[in-house]
Amino acid sequence: QVQLVQSGAEVKKPGASVKVSCKASGYTFTSYYMHWVRQAPGQGLEWMGIINPSGGSTSYAQKFQGRVTMTRDTSTSTVYMELSSLRSEDTAVYYCADSLGEFDAFDIWGQGTMVTVSS
Amino acid sequence: QSVLTQPPSASGTPGQRVTISCSGSSSNIGSNTVNWYQQLPGTAPKLLIYSNNQRPSGVPDRFSGSKSGTSASLAISGLQSEDEADYYCAAWDDSLNGSWVFGGGTKLTVL
Numbered sequence: 001q002v003q004l005v006q007s008g009a010e011v012k013k014p015g016a017s018v019k020v021s022c023k024a025s026g027y028t029f030t031s032y033y034m035h036w037v038r039q040a041p042g043q044g045l046e047w048m049g050i051i052n053p054s055g056g057s058t059s060y061a062q063k064f065q066g067r068v069t070m071t072r073d074t075s076t077s078t079v080y081m082e083l084s085s086l087r088s089e090d091t092a093v094y095y096c097a098d099s100l101g102e103f104d105a106f107d108i109w110g111q112g113t114m115v116t117v118s119s
Numbered sequence: 120q121s122v123l124t125q126p127p128s129a130s131g132t133p134g135q136r137v138t139i140s141c142s143g144s145s146s147n148i149g150s151n152t153v154n155w156y157q158q159l160p161g162t163a164p165k166l167l168i169y170s171n172n173q174r175p176s177g178v179p180d181r182f183s184g185s186k187s188g189t190s191a192s193l194a195i196s197g198l199q200s201e202d203e204a205d206y207y208c209a210a211w212d213d214s215l216n217g218s219w220v221f222g223g224g225t226k227l228t229v230l
Contacts, residue, residue: 035219037164044121044207044221044222044223044224045156045164045207045209045221045224046221047218047219047220047221059216059217061218062215062216062218095163095164097164103151103211104169105154105166105169105170105209106154106156106164106166106209107166107175109163109164109165110163111163112163
């Protein structure tokens with residue numbers, strides 16, 4: 001079945017970077033776009049950006065421009081989200097989610113990866 | 120401060136019908152379709168309604184969506200205890216460089 005499996009929880013110090021992975025299975029990896037969405041503790045959902053696994057093109061939310069990098073590895077059907085210059089406000093659960101088209105609904109979600117930023 | 124506005128909470132008794140509103144603007148709901156997500160406690164969000172009023176396979180027909188102008192609504196009829204969850208609306212926003220925007224979420228309590 002279609003599923004997205006994310007890497008495990010991370011604890012990072014302020015100023016560091018974190019790289020979260022999302023491995024897709026059960027469908028043609030290059031046929032779906034992949035989004036990253038985060039959720040701070042007790043808060044709502046926030047869209048970070050999108051990557052097209054087919055060509056690797058990306059588009060990031062203005063808030064994260066310059067701090068986020070999304071990449072993909074087609075040989076392992078995995079996308080990555082790296083966030084740099086971490087601060088305490090980046091403490092959140094990070095989700096990957098796929099969509100058929102760039103402007104389509106987020107169909108399948110990963111289980112989430114907790115990233116804690118603390119000194 | 121979320122771009123889309125939802126009531127923070129809603130409630131109903133089993134069997135009742137409840138609605139959750141989502142208010143936006145001309146750059147998001149006014150010109151693009153609305154999707155709804157359900158997030159059960161401690162789990163990842165799940166797609167509930169797409170393109171304003173379409174249900175993915177497996178979503179009961181107790182859930183329905185609608186849109187008018189710059190607002191949208193999610194209706195749940197025949198409320199069940201397992202419907203207790205957070206509900207989020209989302210839409211593409213054409214302003215600035217374009218981005219997906221969400222409502223702040225509505226916590227539904229089944230009394």
